[in-house]
Amino acid sequence: MDALSYKTKFVNLAKSEKDWVLVDAENQVAGRLASKVAYLLRGKHKTSFTPHTDSGTNVVIINADKIRFTGKKLTDKEYIRYTGYPGGQRFATPKFLLGTKPTEVLRLAIHGMLPKNRLGRRLNTNVFIYAGTEHNQEAQQPKKIDLSTIKA
Secondary structure (H helix, E strand, C coil): CCHHHHCCCCCCCCCCCCCEEEEECCCCEHHHHHHHHHHHHHCCCCCCCCCCCCCCCEEEEECHHHCECCCCHHHHCCEEEECCCCCCEEEECHHHHHHHCHHHHHHHHHHHCCCCCHHHHHHHHHEEECCCCCCCCHHHCCEECCHHHCCC
C-alpha cells in the first residue's frame, strides 16, 4: 500500500480558502445563532477542518438588535464584568444591553463558544456584527445563508 495516500493533510492560513457569509439574526434565538456562527468561524463545516488553524469562514451578522431569548433570559440572565476597582463589579441584563449596545449580546455569546486561547482571539476578528441591515462588507460580496441548513 502506498503510505502517502494515508497522510493527513493540514490546512494552514495560506492554503485556507476563506469565504464570506451573511447571516440575518432577525427572530433567531441568541444561543442557537451563536453556536452555529461559532461552528462556521471554526471551519468545522469544511472537510479540510484543521483544529489548530484559522481556516473557517468570515461571518457578517445583520439585525443583531432583533434577536430573541427564550424563557425569562431577557430579564433574568446577567452579564458580569469587573472594572478593576474595589466595589467595581457591574451587572447588566440582555434587555439593558440590547438597548445600549445591541451587538454586544451576540459578541459575548459567540466569544464564549470559541476556544479560550490565541486561536479563539484570532477567530473573534472574523465576525462582524451590525445592529441594522446595513453593513460595511459589501466589497467582499458575502453570500446570504440560512442557518437552518447548518447542522452544528
